[in-house]
Amino acid sequence: AQSVTQLGSHVSVSEGALVLLRCNYSSSVPPYLFWYVQYPNQGLQLLLKYTSAATLVKGINGFEAEFKKSETSFHLTKPSAHMSDAAEYFCAVSVRNAGGTSYGKLTFGQGTILTVHP
């Protein structure tokens, strides 16, 4: 079975500073990996995804993530934090079946709340 661990339930950065949210996964087969953002009282929005193409994935709002198989990691970064980035971020994994596809069933990490200080 697959699993996801997000290191740090709360991350606080200053506006303009680097954002680094950590995600490690466990999967016996090559996974699909996702980062979602959830703003207060809103639904989930997909930031980016890894589906076995380029290991460095660029997403919306200036975020990117790098898939590192050797480290089983998929950390999310943004060079310069903005106040509007304050939200909760979820890393998720979807496991492919033998045919190489997945039906989109996700296992989520615990979530990381990002706070951005002026």
Add this chain to the structure above:
Amino acid sequence: SAVISQKPSRDICQRGTSLTIQCQVDSQVTMMFWYRQQPGQSLTLIATANQGSEATYESGFVIDKFPISRPNLTFSTLTVSNMSPEDSSIYLCSVGAGGGTEAFFGQGTRLTVV
């Protein structure tokens, strides 16, 4: 992409009653998923709903408490039965697409049980 509509968006219910949440997708999908997000928590999969067969429930979730219907390839319902305050959560419907490279979510149903 897939557009998912969930109803209701929120509700306040009395304990002991039941609420049925509807999920409508704008395209045909094989599987639909129901998740629960308890306050301050991550998303936990409740069950997978296949058209024409019984839903598959995850550990800790049972059909008597969370009956699911899947009458066709674009619609599903989740019922939260005999509610208690512990059932207060956001319930989300989700579908996959693109061979699993995409996962789309409804806006969720925010349930408060009093």
